[in-house]
Amino acid sequence: MKKEPILPESRDTTFRDQVLKTHVGEKIPTCIQCGICAGSCPVSHEMDYSPRELVRMVQLGLKKEVLSSNTIWICTTCFSCSVRCPRGIHPTELMETLKPIAIAEGIINKNAKFDNVFSSVIKNNGRASEFLLISRYSMTEPRMIKQLPFGLEMMAKGKLPLSIDRMENTRELEAIFKLGEKGESKIENKEIKEKDREKDSDKEKEKEPQETKMQENENEKVEAKK
Amino acid sequence: MTENESPRIGVYLCRCGGNIGDVVDLQAVADKLKEDKNITVNIQDYLCSSAGQDKIKNDIEKGKIDRVVIGSCSPKLHLETFRGMAKTAGLNPNLLEITNIREQASWVHDRDSKESVNSKVLGLIKGAAARMGSIEPLTPLTKELVDRTLVVGAGIAGITTALELADSHEVILIEKLPYLGGHMIGLSKTFPTLDCSQCILTPKMVAVHNNPRITMFTQTEVADVQGSPGDYSITLKHSPRYVDIKKCINCGACARKCTAGAIFLPFAQAVPQAYMIDMSKCKNCGVCVKVCPRDAINLEAKEETSTISVGAVAIATGFEPIDPSFIEEYNYPSPNILTAIDFEEMLSAKSKTGMRLQKADGTFPNRVAFVLCAGSRDFTGKGRKHCSKVCCIYSQKQAQLVKKMKEDAEAWIFYIDMRSAGRRFEEFYHHTQEKGVNYVRGKVAEIIPKTDGTLMIQYEDTNLGRKGREIFDMVVLCPALIPSKGTKEIADKLGVSLGDDGFIEEKHVKLEPVNTLNQSVFAAGCVLGPKDIHDSVTEGISAAHKVSQFLGKGMILIPPEKPQIFECNGCGECVKACPYNALALDGGKAVLSPLACTGCGICVPACPIKGIEIRNFTRGQLKAQLQGILSEAPGVLVFIDPYAYAAADIAGVNRKQYSSLIRFVSVPSIHILDADVVNAAFEYGATGVMLIEGTTDEKLTSRSDDLYKKLKKDTRKHKKPLRYSHIETAQYEKLTDLLNVFASQAGAKAEKRGRKEKGEKPEEQED
Ligand SMILES: Cc1cc2nc3c(=O)[nH]c(=O)nc-3n(C[C@H](O)[C@H](O)[C@H](O)COP(=O)(O)OP(=O)(O)OC[C@H]3O[C@@H](n4cnc5c(N)ncnc54)[C@H](O)[C@@H]3O)c2cc1C
Ligand code: SF4
Ligand code: SF4
Ligand code: SF4
Ligand code: SF4
Numbered sequence: 001m002k003k004e005p006i007l008p009e010s011r012d013t014t015f016r017d018q019v020l021k022t023h024v025g026e027k028i029p030t031c032i033q034c035g036i037c038a039g040s041c042p043v044s045h046e047m048d049y050s051p052r053e054l055v056r057m058v059q060l061g062l063k064k065e066v067l068s069s070n071t072i073w074i075c076t077t078c079f080s081c082s083v084r085c086p087r088g089i090h091p092t093e094l095m096e097t098l099k100p101i102a103i104a105e106g107i108i109n110k111n112a113k114f115d116n117v118f119s120s121v122i123k124n125n126g127r128a129s130e131f132l133l134i135s136r137y138s139m140t141e142p143r144m145i146k147q148l149p150f151g152l153e154m155m156a157k158g159k160l161p162l163s164i165d166r167m168e169n170t171r172e173l174e175a176i177f178k179l180g181e182k183g184e185s186k187i188e189n190k191e192i193k194e195k196d197r198e199k200d201s202d203k204e205k206e207k208e209p210q211e212t213k214m215q216e217n218e219n220e221k222v223e224a225k226k
Numbered sequence: 227m228t229e230n231e232s233p234r235i236g237v238y239l240c241r242c243g244g245n246i247g248d249v250v251d252l253q254a255v256a257d258k259l260k261e262d263k264n265i266t267v268n269i270q271d272y273l274c275s276s277a278g279q280d281k282i283k284n285d286i287e288k289g290k291i292d293r294v295v296i297g298s299c300s301p302k303l304h305l306e307t308f309r310g311m312a313k314t315a316g317l318n319p320n321l322l323e324i325t326n327i328r329e330q331a332s333w334v335h336d337r338d339s340k341e342s343v344n345s346k347v348l349g350l351i352k353g354a355a356a357r358m359g360s361i362e363p364l365t366p367l368t369k370e371l372v373d374r375t376l377v378v379g380a381g382i383a384g385i386t387t388a389l390e391l392a393d394s395h396e397v398i399l400i401e402k403l404p405y406l407g408g409h410m411i412g413l414s415k416t417f418p419t420l421d422c423s424q425c426i427l428t429p430k431m432v433a434v435h436n437n438p439r440i441t442m443f444t445q446t447e448v449a450d451v452q453g454s455p456g457d458y459s460i461t462l463k464h465s466p467r468y469v470d471i472k473k474c475i476n477c478g479a480c481a482r483k484c485t486a487g488a489i490f491l492p493f494a495q496a497v498p499q500a501y502m503i504d505m506s507k508c509k510n511c512g513v514c515v516k517v518c519p520r521d522a523i524n525l526e527a528k529e530e531t532s533t534i535s536v537g538a539v540a541i542a543t544g545f546e547p548i549d550p551s552f553i554e555e556y557n558y559p560s561p562n563i564l565t566a567i568d569f570e571e572m573l574s575a576k577s578k579t580g581m582r583l584q585k586a587d588g589t590f591p592n593r594v595a596f597v598l599c600a601g602s603r604d605f606t607g608k609g610r611k612h613c614s615k616v617c618c619i620y621s622q623k624q625a626q627l628v629k630k631m632k633e634d635a636e637a638w639i640f641y642i643d644m645r646s647a648g649r650r651f652e653e654f655y656h657h658t659q660e661k662g663v664n665y666v667r668g669k670v671a672e673i674i675p676k677t678d679g680t681l682m683i684q685y686e687d688t689n690l691g692r693k694g695r696e697i698f699d700m701v702v703l704c705p706a707l708i709p710s711k712g713t714k715e716i717a718d719k720l721g722v723s724l725g726d727d728g729f730i731e732e733k734h735v736k737l738e739p740v741n742t743l744n745q746s747v748f749a750a751g752c753v754l755g756p757k758d759i760h761d762s763v764t765e766g767i768s769a770a771h772k773v774s775q776f777l778g779k780g781m782i783l784i785p786p787e788k789p790q791i792f793e794c795n796g797c798g799e800c801v802k803a804c805p806y807n808a809l810a811l812d813g814g815k816a817v818l819s820p821l822a823c824t825g826c827g828i829c830v831p832a833c834p835i836k837g838i839e840i841r842n843f844t845r846g847q848l849k850a851q852l853q854g855i856l857s858e859a860p861g862v863l864v865f866i867d868p869y870a871y872a873a874a875d876i877a878g879v880n881r882k883q884y885s886s887l888i889r890f891v892s893v894p895s896i897h898i899l900d901a902d903v904v905n906a907a908f909e910y911g912a913t914g915v916m917l918i919e920g921t922t923d924e925k926l927t928s929r930s931d932d933l934y935k936k937l938k939k940d941t942r943k944h945k946k947p948l949r950y951s952h953i954e955t956a957q958y959e960k961l962t963d964l965l966n967v968f969a970s971q972a973g974a975k976a977e978k979r980g981r982k983e984k985g986e987k988p989e990e991q992e993d
Binding site for chain 1: 693
């Protein structure tokens, strides 16, 4: 890996301050680079920069490297780093804070694809469906085709159910997504409840068949692929 | 000053470099103050400098002024300095007061407007001047000191203090364990010179044992403290040893006959040299009693107490390791994961393995890892924030010992920062590197015990940015060093405060490092924070010097602010109320014994005819002060006792910000207050009143709830918020949080009231 020198022009203080101002940012300046986060992280060896390095880079404001790193997308949100950090820094939440910034900046790391598929499945169904996840992700990531025999084997053993379990009432879920898209991290119960009341139950019914249709489409596509 | 002459008050304001001057417009404050013709004002850059003090001195000597109000840093820093100066200038020291406009104003109101801080400062000084106008020139009372010192804890710090003091004073040294030496007797070699711990300590312990001026008690703790500084009556609790130390000649006849293994010598070199019995093992067969040639054993021995009279106390209760089992990922306790203290003990006088380093299976560990900062430097609340200071160096010592015992053994040190500041320490680090010890910069992430008894360590080498795994035979955790159990209890009993790390708070961090806020209590060694033997000894010597200086005065000055009984119908309510038995009825009138009185003021509101006042804190004087404070703008009045006042000062030093509506009124104790004073505060425009108490004296705190409830009831008509809170010196963060919350609540309430008065419909309040 080529290592660029750190020059004044590589440091973006606006970006740094933007991150430090968030609720996870407050403690970032107190990192002592102890490395317990990186040492605990199950996937840090796959990352461009370990959580420790990412924290350091945020301190310096190395915007480009931070936002285009695969680190933020590879993180499994296992929270090991956050639980163990002696300074109470939450690298896990830092990743979550950086993702929308990267998206807003139009920096899409290839590792972001899975996240996109995952969130759209949740948005539509309220629950994760292994089948939908894998099938959709395969379409964005051609190398997944190699996994096909394995997938079929799993299906044969009933480990990859085709049935799609859907949440009955997705109103609260939608509110959560809306807030998420607005970039707000705190979800206030009140707001959701209000939105809940606003909703016309008739509209809800109209929407439902439409979505089921979408899912059917999805299923067909996957069948076709097989 | 003659009776009718009005007081001439000199107000001196200090810029404190820019510390005050940059925040407060002192000139504007001065201009306003000068409107009162009794007041002259002077501003100085540094009042505490000789130029600053000379100015005040001159003004007093020339007769320009006869009372002084200073606006500067906390009185905790310079009140004694200024009062000393006043005395040499011929002014009664009581006629000089300090208003704290630095720690409790210019340093803590960054968020507020300059105007608001200015009006607060102006109000505070006006209040102080108003009270000063009627202050009485009192003379402190004196009391004879008891020339005897109690040293608590016989580690190296306590031993040093005792030996140094015993040159010229009587000392009682108590130790809770059955032997002297503290942690040092459990050390192997000592860094940075690697001399044997026991070899340098034993002569000192023997000297303690033989010194005729030192009375030594082992298995002894402080049970109760009565009396006051300079004259304490302390009850000691002695746990039974079942063997009389004075009679036992250490022959071991008893142990040879005991079938239960219950009677033993703690370890071969233990001082005192006497056997002891572990009653949990003893079968009470009485064999030992029969075989003892000196009749030293008494199986019926019970816990005993004794009472001693001392003038000063030195606390040297040292440290203990944190229990590392809270660090889940380190899997302590497990076989072959030990603390550094266990490691030391294995190679020390206390060794149970014949001074051999060995694993659980008795073999030598060929690969040893040292895990540093286990529980230290942790700001999450799970561990401790502080650095334990000695582990970086002792772990390298231990690593050297491993290499010395077996040249091809491996020793790895996992560290975050290798802290080796101090004379000879960097050289020690260098030398350890030369010995072939492996250093890894990275905090260990996990220690996983394997089925074969080895241990896997997972870590990141932060210098390379790569994860790694290694297998070891033994893992040594270097735990955070924390104040020993019981430090808080003994500090509370003696009225000494602790820092938020639990160690004893020094009177002044830099300038009075072994004094405490109690003038007759001193401290030395690790009870003041982790440190090495060199520093513990240095502090022991310093503490001895300070104790000796204190005792040398022969007398102790007692603050003269005591109750004055100017009207009494003999009802005896005050006598009943006084928790210190300082009042008695004599010939149908209440009489005070001033030396027993602590000036707590409980008797003041107790008197049904308002016949008692604390001198210089009378209702009239307090009310004049409150009126002055609130004359510029409404604010929140906070009555605060000296212990909580210290917390507010620490908040200031740490620049913890809070609302400038907060105005402290320093009182000897919140118990001098009654509804009379609090109602006056509300009438003068206080938007809220807080009572903040910091004392840990249960005789006072047990009455606080009743006081609060009574005040609440009796001031109800004002419909303004009143709150009581207990804040110990260390809890300065809690204090500022509380102040902020209360200030905004009081503000909101005042606003609501304002709107109501104007006839507007109050806005719906949402929860
Ligand atoms: C693993 C390890 C290795 C170290 N190695 C070195 C080294 O090589 N060189 C070096 O310079 N320093 C070393 N140190 C530091 C050294 O141990 C301390 O500086 C020293 O022991 C401090 O002495 P102390 O008297 O302040 O405290 P302590 O040794 O803790 O003594 C306090 C004493 O007070 C007693 N006590 C506690 N509470 C009460 C109570 N309520 N009533 C009565 N008695 C009480 C305790 O039982 C104890 O005997 C090491 C420390 C550790 C943890
Ligand atoms: S664990 Fe915390 S302090 Fe340590 S390197 Fe990671 S973020 Fe920094
Ligand atoms: S939360 Fe993410 S960064 Fe932290 S340890 Fe887990 S995978 Fe690694
Ligand atoms: S002395 Fe070293 S090992 Fe001990 S807490 Fe401080 S940095 Fe950590
Ligand atoms: S001030 Fe306190 S100690 Fe003194 S007499 Fe009154 S109640 Fe008793």
